[in-house]
Amino acid sequence: MLVVRSLAKSVPGDRRLFAGLELCVAAGELVAIVGESGVGKSTLLNILAGLDDSDSGEVQIEGISLQGLDETQRTRLRRQRIGFVFQAFHILPYLTLRQNVALPLALVSADAAAITGRADAMLEAVGLGARGDGYARDLSGGELQRVAIARALIHEPALILADEPTGNLDTDTAAKVLRLFADAVRP
Numbered sequence: 001m002l003v004v005r006s007l008a009k010s011v012p013g014d015r016r017l018f019a020g021l022e023l024c025v026a027a028g029e030l031v032a033i034v035g036e037s038g039v040g041k042s043t044l045l046n047i048l049a050g051l052d053d054s055d056s057g058e059v060q061i062e063g064i065s066l067q068g069l070d071e072t073q074r075t076r077l078r079r080q081r082i083g084f085v086f087q088a089f090h091i092l093p094y095l096t097l098r099q100n101v102a103l104p105l106a107l108v109s110a111d112a113a114a115i116t117g118r119a120d121a122m123l124e125a126v127g128l129g130a131r132g133d134g135y136a137r138d139l140s141g142g143e144l145q146r147v148a149i150a151r152a153l154i155h156e157p158a159l160i161l162a163d164e165p166t167g168n169l170d171t172d173t174a175a176k177v178l179r180l181f182a183d184a185v186r187p
């Protein structure tokens, strides 16, 4: 599913975050990347999603090398195959929560009724079923995080990349969210 070979990344100031990084993730596998603040976890996730470039090395998703794709092809791969939960959520304030969650599906499908139905089901799955018509400004940090998770899963991506997806959640909700990820990736 995901193969990383000899990946290296430095940031300005000649600081090497990682080098020679190897990683192999099979379909259905859940992998947690842990490390101190500033060690390079978000940078790694961004590279895996094709949102940032490594200095050298290769990332393959379902056998396709990101390094061999141009920006348009990477965007298409991301839309179709990857769900990304950003640390900063990036919920759009001028769209309702339902519209936010529906967005990845709306980019790849034209069936409005099915998209709305699925967005509502995803909101329900993260415990926000009654909030679909609401806006981001009325939500707590943990609620925003759950909307971001619903949005990342709606198009049934092959690969989910999540940056501290349970950071703002209480223990029970965090456990629910992890179960949701496990269900979503089960082959």
Ligand SMILES: Nc1ncnc2c1ncn2[C@@H]1O[C@H](COP(=O)(O)OP(=O)(O)OP(=O)(O)O)[C@@H](O)[C@H]1O
Binding pocket: 011, 012, 017, 035, 036, 037, 038, 039, 040, 041, 042, 043, 044
């Ligand atoms: N474009 C950049 N220019 C300069 N420094 C950068 C850049 N991108 C990342 N860094 C630095 O690289 C380091 C790794 O950042 P990153 O956000 O990947 O860490 P992290 O492990 O996810 O941290 P946290 O757990 O605090 O979120 C940090 O010190 C950050 O300041």
